[in-house]
Amino acid sequence: MSEPSKEVNRHTIAVLVDNEPGVLARVIGLFSGRGYNIESLTVAETDHAKSLSRITVVTSGTPMIIEQIKAQLGRLVPVHKVADLTQDGPHVERELALVKVVGKGEKRVESLRIADIFRARAVDSSNNSFVFEIVGAASKIDAFIELMQPLGLSEVSRTGAAAISRGNKPI
Amino acid sequence: MARKKMQGAEIVIEALKEQGVTEIFGYPGGAVLPLYDAIFKQNQIRHILVRQEGGAVHAAEGYARSTGKVGVVLVTSGPGATNAVTGLTDALMDSIPVVCLTGQVPTHLIGNDAFQECDTTGITRPCTKLNYLVKDVSDLANVVHEAFHVARSGRPGPVVIDLPKDVIMAMGTYQEAGTAPAEKYSPRVKGDQSAIAEAVRLLGQAKKPIIYAGGGVINSGPKASKLLQDLVKLSGAPCTLTLMGLGAYPASDKQFVGMLGMHGTYEANLAMHDCDVMICVGARFDDRITGRLDAFSPESKKVHIDIDPSSINKNVPVDVPIVGDVASVLADMIKKWKALKPKQDQAALKKWWGQIDQWRAKKCLAFQQKGDTIKPQHAIRRLFELTQGRETFVTTEVGQHQMWAAQYYNFDKPNHWMTSGGLGTMGYGLPAAMGVQVAHPDALVVDIAGEASTLMNIQEMSTIVQYRLPVKIFILNNEYMGMVRQWQELLHGGRYSESYMESLPDFVKLAESFHAVGLRATKASQLDDVIKEMIEIDRPVIADIAIDKLENCFPMIPSGAAHNEMLLGPNDKAEKQISEQGMVLV
Numbered sequence: 066m067s068e069p070s071k072e073v074n075r076h077t078i079a080v081l082v083d084n085e086p087g088v089l090a091r092v093i094g095l096f097s098g099r100g101y102n103i104e105s106l107t108v109a110e111t112d113h114a115k116s117l118s119r120i121t122v123v124t125s126g127t128p129m130i131i132e133q134i135k136a137q138l139g140r141l142v143p144v145h146k147v148a149d150l151t152q153d154g155p156h157v158e159r160e161l162a163l164v165k166v167v168g169k170g171e172k173r174v175e176s177l178r179i180a181d182i183f184r185a186r187a188v189d190s191s192n193n194s195f196v197f198e199i200v201g202a203a204s205k206i207d208a209f210i211e212l213m214q215p216l217g218l219s220e221v222s223r224t225g226a227a228a229i230s231r232g233n234k235p236i
Numbered sequence: 237m238a239r240k241k242m243q244g245a246e247i248v249i250e251a252l253k254e255q256g257v258t259e260i261f262g263y264p265g266g267a268v269l270p271l272y273d274a275i276f277k278q279n280q281i282r283h284i285l286v287r288q289e290g291g292a293v294h295a296a297e298g299y300a301r302s303t304g305k306v307g308v309v310l311v312t313s314g315p316g317a318t319n320a321v322t323g324l325t326d327a328l329m330d331s332i333p334v335v336c337l338t339g340q341v342p343t344h345l346i347g348n349d350a351f352q353e354c355d356t357t358g359i360t361r362p363c364t365k366l367n368y369l370v371k372d373v374s375d376l377a378n379v380v381h382e383a384f385h386v387a388r389s390g391r392p393g394p395v396v397i398d399l400p401k402d403v404i405m406a407m408g409t410y411q412e413a414g415t416a417p418a419e420k421y422s423p424r425v426k427g428d429q430s431a432i433a434e435a436v437r438l439l440g441q442a443k444k445p446i447i448y449a450g451g452g453v454i455n456s457g458p459k460a461s462k463l464l465q466d467l468v469k470l471s472g473a474p475c476t477l478t479l480m481g482l483g484a485y486p487a488s489d490k491q492f493v494g495m496l497g498m499h500g501t502y503e504a505n506l507a508m509h510d511c512d513v514m515i516c517v518g519a520r521f522d523d524r525i526t527g528r529l530d531a532f533s534p535e536s537k538k539v540h541i542d543i544d545p546s547s548i549n550k551n552v553p554v555d556v557p558i559v560g561d562v563a564s565v566l567a568d569m570i571k572k573w574k575a576l577k578p579k580q581d582q583a584a585l586k587k588w589w590g591q592i593d594q595w596r597a598k599k600c601l602a603f604q605q606k607g608d609t610i611k612p613q614h615a616i617r618r619l620f621e622l623t624q625g626r627e628t629f630v631t632t633e634v635g636q637h638q639m640w641a642a643q644y645y646n647f648d649k650p651n652h653w654m655t656s657g658g659l660g661t662m663g664y665g666l667p668a669a670m671g672v673q674v675a676h677p678d679a680l681v682v683d684i685a686g687e688a689s690t691l692m693n694i695q696e697m698s699t700i701v702q703y704r705l706p707v708k709i710f711i712l713n714n715e716y717m718g719m720v721r722q723w724q725e726l727l728h729g730g731r732y733s734e735s736y737m738e739s740l741p742d743f744v745k746l747a748e749s750f751h752a753v754g755l756r757a758t759k760a761s762q763l764d765d766v767i768k769e770m771i772e773i774d775r776p777v778i779a780d781i782a783i784d785k786l787e788n789c790f791p792m793i794p795s796g797a798a799h800n801e802m803l804l805g806p807n808d809k810a811e812k813q814i815s816e817q818g819m820v821l822v
Binding site: 083086087091094098129136137139140142 | 357358361362365366367369386390391420421423544545546548549550553
């Protein structure tokens with residue numbers, strides 16, 4: 066067998082699990098116990114009737130590690146489905162962030178201007194602060210946060226990525 | 237149909253009965269008193285009272301491995317559950333089907349740091365295949381049924397069911413197995429047909445094939461062992477087994493080249509290194525097997541049959557992965573082979589066997605028994621020879637004696653060899669032997685042990701005597717933790733830090749204090765008589781065999797070395813120094 070690639074890539078993986086206590090702990094424990102990386106993780110119930118939750122986990126590793134992560138997830142008893150959105154074709158990935166910026170005068174105006182460019186909405190304001198809501202790819206949110214840094218960035222809350230494949234097929 | 241209401245504890249016992257359970261290993265406590273009351277009121281299930289919960293899990297493992305059934309454990313909350321953790325981890329690593337029922341404080345006290353409370357599902361999550369905390373009596377029966385299904389299906393493993401006391405005291409209705417909605421867990425059994433065809437094609441064309449099989453063959457059932465033999469015969473390939481796989485292929489057969497790996501035979505490891513096609517059947521390319529990964533069998537095409545997709549491409553990338561049950565895949569491979577009738581290169585195969593015979597001629601397992609001092613290899617060899625013609629089961633502890641047992645005791649049948657392979661748990665063998673004897677009351681059950689390991693679960697002697705289990709503890713006593721001492725000799729300049737035990741007990745008197753029989757051999761001339769007497773006595777026996785204290789276990793692939801860099805004996809070690817990278821490994 067030819068030498069496997071050592072290149073580290075970022076993968077977004079969707080996992081359908083039973084919405085039972087302990088399932089999320091099992092998934093997270095698998096990542097920590099086996100030394101895999103979690104860049105972001107989101108989870109919520111997506112099908113109340115069947116009591117299913119969807120976990121979206123962004124991880125990175127060599128092709129062999131990514132294959133292991135999927136196989137290890139797949140063999141957990143409460144896991145129904147594992148889909149590698151990065152590998153399976155084009156997909157949409159979105160994250161929401163709430164960004165608190167504290168400042169006055171020109172900086173305050175500048176932060177509004179940039180928010181407008183990024184299509185971020187002000188969802189709260191006081192005399193000297195804004196809370197912006199921004200939705201987009203992780204890189205866009207990174208860029209927005211970086212621009213807010215000199216303008217009085219005070220606090221950030223991010224949801225982690227939610228993702229879904231493009232086209233008419235479900236995972 | 238109106239169903240009779242019964243107490244939760246009775247529902248649990250009823251479900252166990254329906255699952256075919258006839259024996260449970262356990263230890264009572266406050267949280268499980270209702271279950272013990274339900275056990276008291278019936279006669280179908282026999283409870284074996286162990287002396288520590290760790291012993292119960294190993295006993296259940298021995299029971300499971302020697303019968304193919306699910307082993308069952310019952311322990312109380314808190315310390316009962318935490319004492320079971322080592323055994324559960326052991327069962328997970330070696331893929332042994334075990335269902336462990338743990339008591340729990342009542343649901344309204346969970347999280348309150350109540351007496352004998354611990355987060356059992358939290359603690360056991362990484363060391364079980366699945367665990368449950370049952371909060372409603374109406375779920376109870378179905379959870380037990382599902383737990384057995386999960387424990388025995390696919391790659392087997394341990395399952396914990398945590399039972400709060402109020403749930404097992406509540407009244408509910410029993411539900412038979414199969415009345416719940418379709419079982420959600422159904423691992424793939426049948427292999428991909430095109431991959432199977434490709435595997436047969438590779439094996440048929442091979443000039444230097446090898447079949448490397450492991451514990452998955454044993455777990456797949458006796459039929460899988462038979463099919464493995466058929467495939468080995470059809471293909472004419474040599475067969476090697478892992479520590480976990482011993483017995484899956486008869487050791488007495490000429491196509492068997494011995495165990496492979498760290499203390500495997502020279503011929504098995506060199507054949508693995510030099511082969512051009514490797515068929516891995518139910519084994520997992522463990523680090524004890526592969527040695528240095530980048531030098532592992534560099535020229536071969538590899539086929540890997542495993543029921544667990546996560547075993548494939550984990551350590552070693554393979555060319556043809558086949559996910560499926562070993563017995564099913566082997567049957568399909570044999571069918572395919574018979575249909576395709578591959579034209580094998582007989583000249584090449586003959587040359588390959590010629591090469592293997594040259595390696596065999598090194599006689600890597602040769603030893604010399606001279607003088608009074610008993611060589612451990614000789615002790616095992618004599619034990620093997622003197623137990624021939626009997627139904628004999630062997631368990632071991634962990635260390636040098638374990639490797640000598642694997643090397644010098646030959647197994648021709650599956651399910652007769654029980655050893656802690658993955659976790660390497662000292663103290664496994666004695667309680668495991670107890671479990672084997674419970675399942676096979678008329679068979680000869682020998683725990684090949686070291687004196688250090690034996691002491692780790694010696695309290696179970698009391699259980700063994702209580703249930704009149706005629707288990708034989710065959711101790712190779714060198715007064716050292718032998719494998720630790722061997723590594724200290726090889727890697728740490730012979731500084732035997734804390735590997736010598738002063739003031740060991742007198743094992744003969746120890747046996748007698750438990751109302752068992754103690755025997756001792758200190759000279760080679762006494763060995764046969766002691767073994768014969770041990771076999772003949774229909775009671776538990778501890779046989780204390782004083783062996784050569786400084787004997788080392790060879791052959792050996794030092795950690796971080798490749799298969800073709802084996803140490804054959806003590807004289808080899810001077811020229812082949814162990815690398816620093818190797819020292820980091822265990």
